[in-house]
Amino acid sequence: MRLKSLVPVIYILFLMLPIYWLVAMSFKTTNEILAGFSLFPQTWTLANYIEIFTDPTWYWGYINSIIYVTMNTVISVLVALPAAYAFSRYSFVGDKHLFFWLLTNRMAPAAVFALPFFQLYSAVGLFDTHLAVALAHCLFNIPLAVWILEGFMSGVPKELDETAYVDGYSFPRFFATIFLPAIKSGVGVAAFFCFMFSWVEMLLSKTLTAVEAKPIAAVMTRTASSAGYELGLLAAAGTLTIIPGAIVIYFVRNYIAKGFALGRV
Protein backbone atom coordinates (compact mmCIF):
# COMPACT_ATOMS: atom_id res chain seq x y z
CA MET A 1 0.00 0.00 0.00
CA ARG A 2 2.90 2.35 0.82
CA LEU A 3 4.53 1.42 -2.45
CA LYS A 4 1.40 2.26 -4.37
CA SER A 5 1.24 5.81 -3.06
CA LEU A 6 4.79 6.35 -4.30
CA VAL A 7 3.78 5.87 -7.94
CA PRO A 8 2.14 9.29 -8.44
CA VAL A 9 4.99 10.93 -6.53
CA ILE A 10 7.63 9.41 -8.81
CA TYR A 11 5.58 10.29 -11.87
CA ILE A 12 5.23 13.93 -10.78
CA LEU A 13 8.98 14.08 -10.07
CA PHE A 14 9.63 12.79 -13.58
CA LEU A 15 7.32 15.49 -14.97
CA MET A 16 8.99 18.23 -12.96
CA LEU A 17 12.63 17.36 -13.78
CA PRO A 18 12.85 18.87 -17.30
CA ILE A 19 10.80 21.86 -16.12
CA TYR A 20 13.15 22.35 -13.17
CA TRP A 21 16.12 22.22 -15.52
CA LEU A 22 14.58 24.86 -17.79
CA VAL A 23 13.87 27.18 -14.87
CA ALA A 24 17.30 26.62 -13.30
CA MET A 25 18.97 27.31 -16.64
CA SER A 26 17.08 30.59 -16.98
CA PHE A 27 18.66 31.94 -13.79
CA LYS A 28 22.23 31.04 -14.79
CA THR A 29 24.69 33.36 -16.49
CA THR A 30 25.92 32.41 -19.96
CA ASN A 31 29.41 31.89 -18.54
CA GLU A 32 28.15 29.44 -15.99
CA ILE A 33 26.15 27.47 -18.57
CA LEU A 34 29.15 27.17 -20.89
CA ALA A 35 31.60 26.43 -18.08
CA GLY A 36 30.01 23.08 -17.39
CA PHE A 37 27.50 21.23 -15.28
CA SER A 38 25.95 22.67 -12.12
CA LEU A 39 22.83 21.39 -10.45
CA PHE A 40 21.77 24.77 -9.02
CA PRO A 41 22.57 28.23 -10.37
CA GLN A 42 25.83 29.25 -8.63
CA THR A 43 25.35 32.95 -9.24
CA TRP A 44 21.72 33.85 -9.60
CA THR A 45 21.02 36.33 -12.36
CA LEU A 46 17.91 38.00 -13.69
CA ALA A 47 19.75 39.25 -16.80
CA ASN A 48 17.88 36.86 -19.10
CA TYR A 49 14.50 38.02 -17.86
CA ILE A 50 15.52 41.68 -17.97
CA GLU A 51 16.58 41.29 -21.59
CA ILE A 52 13.20 39.77 -22.50
CA PHE A 53 11.24 42.51 -20.75
CA THR A 54 13.27 45.32 -22.28
CA ASP A 55 13.67 44.09 -25.86
CA PRO A 56 10.50 44.84 -27.91
CA THR A 57 11.00 41.86 -30.28
CA TRP A 58 10.87 39.60 -27.25
CA TYR A 59 8.00 41.03 -25.28
CA TRP A 60 5.94 41.76 -28.39
CA GLY A 61 6.19 38.05 -29.13
CA TYR A 62 4.22 37.40 -25.93
CA ILE A 63 1.75 40.20 -26.61
CA ASN A 64 1.15 38.96 -30.17
CA SER A 65 0.58 35.41 -28.95
CA ILE A 66 -1.85 36.55 -26.28
CA ILE A 67 -3.75 38.75 -28.76
CA TYR A 68 -4.40 36.01 -31.32
CA VAL A 69 -5.08 33.37 -28.66
CA THR A 70 -7.70 35.63 -27.05
CA MET A 71 -9.28 36.48 -30.41
CA ASN A 72 -9.42 32.83 -31.33
CA THR A 73 -10.97 31.81 -28.00
CA VAL A 74 -13.70 34.46 -28.27
CA ILE A 75 -14.54 33.65 -31.90
CA SER A 76 -14.51 29.88 -31.36
CA VAL A 77 -16.75 29.89 -28.29
CA LEU A 78 -19.20 32.46 -29.69
CA VAL A 79 -19.88 30.61 -32.94
CA ALA A 80 -19.76 27.20 -31.27
CA LEU A 81 -22.49 28.02 -28.74
CA PRO A 82 -25.48 28.13 -31.13
CA ALA A 83 -24.10 25.24 -33.18
CA ALA A 84 -23.64 23.05 -30.11
CA TYR A 85 -27.19 23.92 -29.04
CA ALA A 86 -28.51 22.85 -32.43
CA PHE A 87 -26.61 19.54 -32.29
CA SER A 88 -27.71 18.75 -28.76
CA ARG A 89 -31.40 19.70 -29.14
CA TYR A 90 -32.50 19.26 -32.74
CA SER A 91 -32.21 16.67 -35.40
CA PHE A 92 -31.94 18.07 -38.90
CA VAL A 93 -30.98 16.93 -42.38
CA GLY A 94 -27.31 16.05 -42.47
CA ASP A 95 -26.63 16.63 -38.77
CA LYS A 96 -24.57 13.46 -38.29
CA HIS A 97 -22.50 14.06 -41.42
CA LEU A 98 -21.85 17.64 -40.42
CA PHE A 99 -20.75 16.59 -36.94
CA PHE A 100 -18.39 14.02 -38.40
CA TRP A 101 -16.97 16.50 -40.90
CA LEU A 102 -16.24 18.93 -38.06
CA LEU A 103 -14.38 16.19 -36.22
CA THR A 104 -12.19 15.39 -39.23
CA ASN A 105 -10.85 18.93 -39.06
CA ARG A 106 -9.78 18.46 -35.46
CA MET A 107 -7.85 15.39 -36.60
CA ALA A 108 -6.30 16.90 -39.72
CA PRO A 109 -2.50 17.20 -39.69
CA ALA A 110 -1.50 20.88 -39.43
CA ALA A 111 1.42 20.19 -41.78
CA VAL A 112 -1.06 19.51 -44.59
CA PHE A 113 -2.52 22.99 -44.19
CA ALA A 114 0.65 25.03 -43.74
CA LEU A 115 1.32 25.94 -47.37
CA PRO A 116 -2.31 26.37 -48.56
CA PHE A 117 -2.99 28.55 -45.51
CA PHE A 118 -0.05 30.74 -46.37
CA GLN A 119 -1.42 31.23 -49.90
CA LEU A 120 -5.03 31.68 -48.80
CA TYR A 121 -4.32 34.29 -46.16
CA SER A 122 -1.87 36.12 -48.44
CA ALA A 123 -4.55 36.21 -51.13
CA VAL A 124 -7.16 37.77 -48.85
CA GLY A 125 -4.60 40.26 -47.50
CA LEU A 126 -4.55 38.94 -43.95
CA PHE A 127 -1.01 37.57 -43.94
CA ASP A 128 0.98 38.69 -40.88
CA THR A 129 -2.08 39.82 -38.90
CA HIS A 130 -3.36 38.49 -35.59
CA LEU A 131 -6.70 37.81 -37.22
CA ALA A 132 -5.11 35.40 -39.71
CA VAL A 133 -3.71 33.19 -36.94
CA ALA A 134 -6.92 33.48 -34.90
CA LEU A 135 -9.00 32.39 -37.91
CA ALA A 136 -6.59 29.62 -38.90
CA HIS A 137 -6.71 28.13 -35.40
CA CYS A 138 -10.50 28.04 -35.72
CA LEU A 139 -9.92 25.05 -37.99
CA PHE A 140 -9.31 22.78 -35.02
CA ASN A 141 -10.68 24.87 -32.13
CA ILE A 142 -14.25 25.36 -33.38
CA PRO A 143 -14.84 21.61 -33.79
CA LEU A 144 -13.34 21.09 -30.34
CA ALA A 145 -15.54 23.79 -28.78
CA VAL A 146 -18.65 22.39 -30.48
CA TRP A 147 -17.90 18.90 -29.19
CA ILE A 148 -17.22 19.99 -25.63
CA LEU A 149 -20.23 22.32 -25.43
CA GLU A 150 -22.49 19.71 -27.00
CA GLY A 151 -21.42 17.26 -24.31
CA PHE A 152 -22.20 19.70 -21.51
CA MET A 153 -25.50 20.84 -23.10
CA SER A 154 -26.73 17.27 -23.49
CA GLY A 155 -26.33 16.95 -19.73
CA VAL A 156 -28.97 19.68 -19.20
CA PRO A 157 -32.48 18.19 -19.23
CA LYS A 158 -34.71 19.27 -22.11
CA GLU A 159 -37.47 20.09 -19.64
CA LEU A 160 -35.56 23.28 -18.83
CA ASP A 161 -36.09 24.56 -22.39
CA GLU A 162 -39.73 23.53 -22.44
CA THR A 163 -40.57 25.12 -19.08
CA ALA A 164 -38.99 28.37 -20.23
CA TYR A 165 -41.12 28.45 -23.39
CA VAL A 166 -44.26 27.75 -21.40
CA ASP A 167 -43.32 30.62 -19.11
CA GLY A 168 -43.19 32.86 -22.17
CA TYR A 169 -39.45 33.37 -22.54
CA SER A 170 -38.27 34.30 -26.03
CA PHE A 171 -35.42 32.15 -27.34
CA PRO A 172 -32.62 34.75 -27.02
CA ARG A 173 -33.73 35.64 -23.51
CA PHE A 174 -33.97 32.00 -22.50
CA PHE A 175 -30.54 31.28 -23.96
CA ALA A 176 -28.82 34.21 -22.29
CA THR A 177 -30.49 34.22 -18.86
CA ILE A 178 -31.34 30.56 -18.20
CA PHE A 179 -29.42 28.25 -20.49
CA LEU A 180 -25.99 29.89 -20.43
CA PRO A 181 -25.80 30.01 -16.61
CA ALA A 182 -26.76 26.32 -16.57
CA ILE A 183 -23.77 25.36 -18.73
CA LYS A 184 -21.30 27.98 -17.53
CA SER A 185 -18.71 25.41 -16.49
CA GLY A 186 -18.93 23.97 -20.00
CA VAL A 187 -18.29 27.40 -21.50
CA GLY A 188 -15.29 27.77 -19.19
CA VAL A 189 -13.89 24.40 -20.19
CA ALA A 190 -14.43 25.06 -23.90
CA ALA A 191 -12.70 28.43 -23.59
CA PHE A 192 -9.85 26.82 -21.68
CA PHE A 193 -9.28 24.20 -24.36
CA CYS A 194 -9.41 26.76 -27.17
CA PHE A 195 -6.91 28.88 -25.26
CA MET A 196 -4.69 25.87 -24.68
CA PHE A 197 -4.58 24.51 -28.23
CA SER A 198 -4.12 27.96 -29.74
CA TRP A 199 -1.36 28.72 -27.22
CA VAL A 200 0.65 25.55 -27.81
CA GLU A 201 0.33 25.43 -31.62
CA MET A 202 3.32 26.71 -33.52
CA LEU A 203 3.51 25.48 -37.12
CA LEU A 204 0.53 27.50 -38.41
CA SER A 205 1.12 30.60 -36.31
CA LYS A 206 4.71 30.70 -37.52
CA THR A 207 3.78 30.14 -41.16
CA LEU A 208 1.13 32.88 -41.15
CA THR A 209 3.22 35.65 -39.61
CA ALA A 210 6.40 37.52 -40.44
CA VAL A 211 6.98 40.68 -38.40
CA GLU A 212 3.86 42.42 -37.16
CA ALA A 213 2.12 39.47 -35.53
CA LYS A 214 5.13 37.26 -34.84
CA PRO A 215 4.32 34.82 -32.00
CA ILE A 216 6.70 34.12 -29.14
CA ALA A 217 7.35 30.65 -30.54
CA ALA A 218 8.81 32.13 -33.73
CA VAL A 219 10.95 34.61 -31.79
CA MET A 220 12.35 31.68 -29.83
CA THR A 221 13.31 29.65 -32.91
CA ARG A 222 15.17 32.66 -34.26
CA THR A 223 17.24 32.82 -31.08
CA ALA A 224 17.79 29.09 -31.07
CA SER A 225 19.19 29.04 -34.59
CA SER A 226 21.10 32.31 -34.82
CA ALA A 227 22.94 32.14 -31.52
CA GLY A 228 23.27 28.63 -30.18
CA TYR A 229 24.99 29.78 -27.01
CA GLU A 230 22.12 31.93 -25.73
CA LEU A 231 20.66 29.01 -23.83
CA GLY A 232 19.88 31.07 -20.73
CA LEU A 233 17.78 33.49 -22.74
CA LEU A 234 15.96 30.63 -24.47
CA ALA A 235 15.30 29.00 -21.09
CA ALA A 236 13.93 32.23 -19.64
CA ALA A 237 11.64 32.70 -22.64
CA GLY A 238 10.45 29.10 -22.31
CA THR A 239 9.80 29.50 -18.59
CA LEU A 240 7.62 32.54 -19.26
CA THR A 241 5.48 30.60 -21.75
CA ILE A 242 4.59 28.05 -19.05
CA ILE A 243 3.07 30.66 -16.71
CA PRO A 244 -0.21 31.46 -18.55
CA GLY A 245 -1.03 27.76 -18.80
CA ALA A 246 -0.23 27.16 -15.14
CA ILE A 247 -2.58 29.99 -14.15
CA VAL A 248 -5.60 29.02 -16.24
CA ILE A 249 -5.31 25.32 -15.50
CA TYR A 250 -6.05 25.97 -11.83
CA PHE A 251 -9.54 27.22 -12.65
CA VAL A 252 -10.60 24.17 -14.62
CA ARG A 253 -8.77 21.50 -12.60
CA ASN A 254 -11.93 19.49 -11.92
CA TYR A 255 -13.07 19.54 -15.54
CA ILE A 256 -9.84 18.82 -17.44
CA ALA A 257 -10.70 15.17 -17.99
CA LYS A 258 -14.21 16.00 -19.13
CA GLY A 259 -12.82 18.48 -21.63
CA PHE A 260 -10.33 15.99 -23.07
CA ALA A 261 -13.11 13.45 -23.33
CA LEU A 262 -14.92 16.05 -25.48
CA GLY A 263 -17.58 16.46 -22.81
CA ARG A 264 -18.26 12.73 -22.56
CA VAL A 265 -17.22 11.36 -19.19
Place this chain on the structure above:
Amino acid sequence: MKTQNQRAWLFVTPVLLLVAFNALIPMMTVVNYSVQETFGNNLFFWQGLDWFEQVLRSERFHNALGRQFLFTFLILIIEVPLGIAIALAMPKQGPWVPFCLVTMALPMLIPWNVVGAMWNIFTLPDIGLLGYFMNHTLGISYDMTQNPFAAWVTIIVMDVWHWTSLVVLLAYAGLVSIPNAYYQAAEIDGASNWAVFRFIQLPKMKTVLTIAILLRFMDSFNIYTEPFVLTGGGPGNSTTLLSIDLVKIALGQFDLGPAAAMSLIYFAITLLASWLFYTLMTKNDNKS
Protein backbone atom coordinates in the same frame (compact mmCIF):
# COMPACT_ATOMS: atom_id res chain seq x y z
CA MET B 1 -36.01 12.18 -28.61
CA LYS B 2 -34.65 15.25 -30.39
CA THR B 3 -37.03 17.61 -32.19
CA GLN B 4 -37.00 17.67 -35.97
CA ASN B 5 -36.16 21.27 -36.84
CA GLN B 6 -34.54 22.38 -40.08
CA ARG B 7 -34.06 25.90 -38.73
CA ALA B 8 -31.21 24.41 -36.70
CA TRP B 9 -29.16 24.98 -39.85
CA LEU B 10 -29.26 28.69 -39.01
CA PHE B 11 -27.49 27.94 -35.75
CA VAL B 12 -24.72 25.98 -37.39
CA THR B 13 -24.16 28.36 -40.32
CA PRO B 14 -21.45 30.53 -38.65
CA VAL B 15 -19.47 27.41 -37.72
CA LEU B 16 -19.97 26.00 -41.17
CA LEU B 17 -18.75 29.17 -42.90
CA LEU B 18 -15.67 29.61 -40.72
CA VAL B 19 -14.54 26.01 -40.85
CA ALA B 20 -15.33 25.70 -44.55
CA PHE B 21 -13.22 28.78 -45.27
CA ASN B 22 -10.33 27.15 -43.42
CA ALA B 23 -10.83 23.61 -44.61
CA LEU B 24 -12.38 23.55 -48.09
CA ILE B 25 -10.42 26.31 -49.85
CA PRO B 26 -7.00 24.99 -48.74
CA MET B 27 -8.12 21.46 -49.55
CA MET B 28 -9.04 22.55 -53.09
CA THR B 29 -5.60 24.18 -53.43
CA VAL B 30 -3.98 20.91 -52.41
CA VAL B 31 -6.11 18.89 -54.82
CA ASN B 32 -5.19 21.33 -57.61
CA TYR B 33 -1.47 20.99 -56.97
CA SER B 34 -1.67 17.24 -56.67
CA VAL B 35 -2.67 16.77 -60.31
CA GLN B 36 -0.51 19.44 -61.92
CA GLU B 37 3.12 20.22 -62.64
CA THR B 38 4.41 23.76 -62.29
CA PHE B 39 7.60 25.44 -63.43
CA GLY B 40 6.88 28.73 -61.65
CA ASN B 41 5.42 31.86 -63.27
CA ASN B 42 1.96 30.47 -62.53
CA LEU B 43 2.24 28.03 -65.41
CA PHE B 44 0.53 24.75 -64.68
CA PHE B 45 0.34 21.54 -66.69
CA TRP B 46 -2.00 18.63 -66.22
CA GLN B 47 -0.20 15.73 -64.65
CA GLY B 48 -2.96 13.32 -63.79
CA LEU B 49 -2.27 10.86 -61.01
CA ASP B 50 1.48 10.68 -61.61
CA TRP B 51 2.36 12.38 -58.35
CA PHE B 52 0.32 9.92 -56.35
CA GLU B 53 2.02 7.04 -58.05
CA GLN B 54 5.42 8.62 -57.48
CA VAL B 55 4.76 9.22 -53.78
CA LEU B 56 3.23 5.81 -53.16
CA ARG B 57 6.22 4.12 -54.82
CA SER B 58 8.94 6.28 -53.32
CA GLU B 59 11.13 4.71 -50.70
CA ARG B 60 11.36 8.02 -48.86
CA PHE B 61 7.61 8.01 -48.25
CA HIS B 62 7.60 4.36 -47.19
CA ASN B 63 10.38 5.05 -44.72
CA ALA B 64 8.70 8.13 -43.24
CA LEU B 65 5.40 6.25 -42.98
CA GLY B 66 7.15 3.31 -41.37
CA ARG B 67 8.87 5.54 -38.81
CA GLN B 68 5.54 7.24 -38.16
CA PHE B 69 3.75 3.96 -37.43
CA LEU B 70 6.63 2.78 -35.26
CA PHE B 71 6.56 6.01 -33.25
CA THR B 72 2.78 5.92 -32.77
CA PHE B 73 2.86 2.23 -31.86
CA LEU B 74 5.64 2.68 -29.29
CA ILE B 75 4.10 5.67 -27.52
CA LEU B 76 0.71 3.92 -27.37
CA ILE B 77 2.04 0.72 -25.78
CA ILE B 78 3.98 2.76 -23.23
CA GLU B 79 1.56 5.58 -22.43
CA VAL B 80 -1.69 3.63 -22.13
CA PRO B 81 -0.64 0.98 -19.55
CA LEU B 82 1.51 3.51 -17.69
CA GLY B 83 -1.36 6.00 -17.59
CA ILE B 84 -3.78 3.37 -16.26
CA ALA B 85 -1.27 2.25 -13.61
CA ILE B 86 -0.75 5.80 -12.37
CA ALA B 87 -4.49 6.51 -12.33
CA LEU B 88 -5.05 3.33 -10.27
CA ALA B 89 -2.39 4.40 -7.77
CA MET B 90 -3.82 7.88 -7.28
CA PRO B 91 -5.84 8.61 -4.11
CA LYS B 92 -9.61 8.73 -4.70
CA GLN B 93 -10.04 11.88 -2.65
CA GLY B 94 -8.20 14.19 -0.31
CA PRO B 95 -6.23 17.41 -0.46
CA TRP B 96 -3.61 15.93 -2.82
CA VAL B 97 -5.98 15.23 -5.66
CA PRO B 98 -6.27 18.80 -7.07
CA PHE B 99 -2.52 19.24 -6.68
CA CYS B 100 -1.84 16.01 -8.60
CA LEU B 101 -4.28 16.91 -11.36
CA VAL B 102 -2.83 20.39 -11.89
CA THR B 103 0.84 19.33 -11.87
CA MET B 104 0.12 16.36 -14.12
CA ALA B 105 -1.72 18.51 -16.65
CA LEU B 106 1.04 21.11 -16.74
CA PRO B 107 3.19 19.54 -19.51
CA MET B 108 0.21 19.59 -21.87
CA LEU B 109 -0.05 23.39 -21.58
CA ILE B 110 3.50 24.14 -22.60
CA PRO B 111 3.87 25.36 -26.20
CA TRP B 112 5.09 22.52 -28.37
CA ASN B 113 8.24 24.26 -29.50
CA VAL B 114 9.12 24.97 -25.86
CA VAL B 115 8.67 21.26 -25.11
CA GLY B 116 11.21 20.51 -27.82
CA ALA B 117 13.60 23.23 -26.65
CA MET B 118 13.23 22.15 -23.02
CA TRP B 119 14.15 18.55 -23.83
CA ASN B 120 17.01 19.76 -25.96
CA ILE B 121 18.45 21.68 -23.00
CA PHE B 122 17.68 18.73 -20.70
CA THR B 123 19.59 16.23 -22.82
CA LEU B 124 22.68 18.25 -23.86
CA PRO B 125 25.58 15.82 -23.28
CA ASP B 126 27.75 17.97 -21.02
CA ILE B 127 25.48 20.62 -19.56
CA GLY B 128 22.01 19.05 -19.59
CA LEU B 129 20.76 17.28 -16.47
CA LEU B 130 19.91 14.02 -18.24
CA GLY B 131 22.83 14.20 -20.65
CA TYR B 132 25.32 14.79 -17.85
CA PHE B 133 23.81 12.08 -15.69
CA MET B 134 23.97 9.51 -18.50
CA ASN B 135 27.44 10.37 -19.75
CA HIS B 136 29.28 11.21 -16.56
CA THR B 137 27.46 9.51 -13.68
CA LEU B 138 26.37 6.29 -15.40
CA GLY B 139 29.11 6.32 -18.00
CA ILE B 140 26.72 5.47 -20.86
CA SER B 141 27.64 7.32 -24.02
CA TYR B 142 24.56 9.33 -24.87
CA ASP B 143 24.40 11.96 -27.58
CA MET B 144 21.15 12.50 -29.40
CA THR B 145 22.73 14.38 -32.29
CA GLN B 146 25.09 11.52 -33.13
CA ASN B 147 23.26 8.33 -32.30
CA PRO B 148 19.92 7.49 -33.99
CA PHE B 149 18.97 5.10 -31.20
CA ALA B 150 19.52 7.78 -28.54
CA ALA B 151 17.46 10.20 -30.65
CA TRP B 152 14.60 7.69 -30.82
CA VAL B 153 14.69 7.00 -27.10
CA THR B 154 14.63 10.74 -26.45
CA ILE B 155 11.63 11.53 -28.64
CA ILE B 156 9.72 8.59 -27.15
CA VAL B 157 10.52 9.64 -23.56
CA MET B 158 9.64 13.22 -24.46
CA ASP B 159 6.24 12.17 -25.76
CA VAL B 160 5.64 9.97 -22.72
CA TRP B 161 6.51 12.97 -20.56
CA HIS B 162 4.25 15.24 -22.59
CA TRP B 163 1.11 13.15 -23.03
CA THR B 164 0.88 10.28 -20.50
CA SER B 165 -1.06 12.68 -18.27
CA LEU B 166 -3.87 12.70 -20.82
CA VAL B 167 -4.36 8.97 -20.30
CA VAL B 168 -4.01 9.41 -16.52
CA LEU B 169 -6.64 12.16 -16.36
CA LEU B 170 -9.14 10.29 -18.50
CA ALA B 171 -8.62 6.94 -16.76
CA TYR B 172 -8.87 8.66 -13.37
CA ALA B 173 -12.14 10.34 -14.37
CA GLY B 174 -13.48 6.90 -15.27
CA LEU B 175 -12.28 5.39 -11.97
CA VAL B 176 -13.79 7.97 -9.63
CA SER B 177 -17.18 7.49 -11.28
CA ILE B 178 -17.33 3.89 -9.91
CA PRO B 179 -19.68 3.75 -6.89
CA ASN B 180 -18.15 2.42 -3.68
CA ALA B 181 -20.82 -0.27 -3.48
CA TYR B 182 -19.12 -2.12 -6.36
CA TYR B 183 -15.90 -2.46 -4.35
CA GLN B 184 -17.79 -3.55 -1.23
CA ALA B 185 -19.58 -6.24 -3.21
CA ALA B 186 -16.24 -7.40 -4.63
CA GLU B 187 -14.78 -7.58 -1.13
CA ILE B 188 -17.67 -9.71 0.13
CA ASP B 189 -17.16 -12.06 -2.81
CA GLY B 190 -13.46 -12.24 -1.96
CA ALA B 191 -12.42 -11.01 -5.40
CA SER B 192 -8.70 -10.64 -6.07
CA ASN B 193 -7.15 -7.30 -7.05
CA TRP B 194 -6.85 -8.55 -10.59
CA ALA B 195 -10.52 -9.56 -10.70
CA VAL B 196 -11.54 -6.12 -9.39
CA PHE B 197 -9.47 -4.50 -12.12
CA ARG B 198 -10.61 -6.84 -14.88
CA PHE B 199 -14.33 -6.95 -14.09
CA ILE B 200 -15.09 -3.64 -12.39
CA GLN B 201 -12.50 -0.99 -13.17
CA LEU B 202 -11.60 -1.81 -16.77
CA PRO B 203 -15.21 -1.99 -18.05
CA LYS B 204 -15.97 1.33 -16.34
CA MET B 205 -12.96 2.94 -18.00
CA LYS B 206 -13.84 1.60 -21.44
CA THR B 207 -15.35 4.78 -22.88
CA VAL B 208 -12.69 7.16 -21.61
CA LEU B 209 -9.91 4.79 -22.63
CA THR B 210 -11.29 4.56 -26.16
CA ILE B 211 -11.17 8.33 -26.32
CA ALA B 212 -7.67 8.46 -24.84
CA ILE B 213 -6.26 5.85 -27.23
CA LEU B 214 -7.79 7.38 -30.32
CA LEU B 215 -6.78 10.94 -29.36
CA ARG B 216 -3.24 9.76 -28.69
CA PHE B 217 -3.22 7.85 -31.97
CA MET B 218 -4.30 10.85 -33.98
CA ASP B 219 -2.21 13.49 -32.23
CA SER B 220 0.93 11.38 -32.34
CA PHE B 221 0.28 10.67 -36.00
CA ASN B 222 0.19 14.42 -36.70
CA ILE B 223 3.13 15.30 -34.47
CA TYR B 224 5.49 17.87 -35.94
CA THR B 225 6.83 20.62 -33.72
CA GLU B 226 8.30 18.72 -30.76
CA PRO B 227 10.53 16.26 -32.66
CA PHE B 228 11.36 18.95 -35.21
CA VAL B 229 12.69 21.31 -32.55
CA LEU B 230 14.37 18.50 -30.61
CA THR B 231 16.14 16.56 -33.37
CA GLY B 232 15.28 18.36 -36.61
CA GLY B 233 14.50 14.91 -38.01
CA GLY B 234 18.07 13.74 -37.51
CA PRO B 235 20.64 12.41 -37.14
CA GLY B 236 20.37 11.78 -40.88
CA ASN B 237 16.72 11.03 -41.48
CA SER B 238 16.33 8.69 -38.54
CA THR B 239 13.60 10.69 -36.75
CA THR B 240 11.98 12.29 -39.81
CA LEU B 241 8.33 11.53 -39.13
CA LEU B 242 5.57 12.01 -41.70
CA SER B 243 4.76 15.66 -40.92
CA ILE B 244 8.42 16.66 -40.80
CA ASP B 245 9.01 15.06 -44.18
CA LEU B 246 5.92 16.74 -45.63
CA VAL B 247 6.97 20.21 -44.48
CA LYS B 248 10.47 19.56 -45.84
CA ILE B 249 9.07 18.74 -49.27
CA ALA B 250 6.42 21.48 -49.34
CA LEU B 251 8.11 24.47 -47.72
CA GLY B 252 11.76 23.43 -47.99
CA GLN B 253 12.06 22.13 -51.54
CA PHE B 254 8.82 23.69 -52.81
CA ASP B 255 7.94 20.48 -54.67
CA LEU B 256 4.28 21.35 -54.69
CA GLY B 257 2.98 18.42 -56.72
CA PRO B 258 4.47 15.55 -54.69
CA ALA B 259 3.83 17.44 -51.43
CA ALA B 260 0.16 17.86 -52.32
CA ALA B 261 -0.22 14.22 -53.30
CA MET B 262 1.47 13.20 -50.05
CA SER B 263 -0.82 15.55 -48.09
CA LEU B 264 -3.90 13.87 -49.55
CA ILE B 265 -2.64 10.38 -48.79
CA TYR B 266 -1.73 11.50 -45.26
CA PHE B 267 -5.15 13.10 -44.86
CA ALA B 268 -6.89 9.95 -46.08
CA ILE B 269 -5.18 7.94 -43.33
CA THR B 270 -6.28 10.37 -40.61
CA LEU B 271 -9.77 10.47 -42.13
CA LEU B 272 -10.02 6.70 -41.81
CA ALA B 273 -8.90 6.96 -38.18
CA SER B 274 -11.43 9.75 -37.51
CA TRP B 275 -14.20 7.60 -38.92
CA LEU B 276 -13.21 4.76 -36.62
CA PHE B 277 -13.14 7.20 -33.70
CA TYR B 278 -16.57 8.60 -34.54
CA THR B 279 -18.13 5.16 -34.98
CA LEU B 280 -16.80 3.94 -31.64
CA MET B 281 -17.84 7.13 -29.84
CA THR B 282 -21.39 7.21 -31.15
CA LYS B 283 -21.75 3.50 -30.40
CA ASN B 284 -20.87 4.28 -26.78
CA ASP B 285 -23.25 7.26 -26.75
CA ASN B 286 -26.15 5.14 -27.92
CA LYS B 287 -25.60 2.51 -25.26
CA SER B 288 -25.59 4.87 -22.32
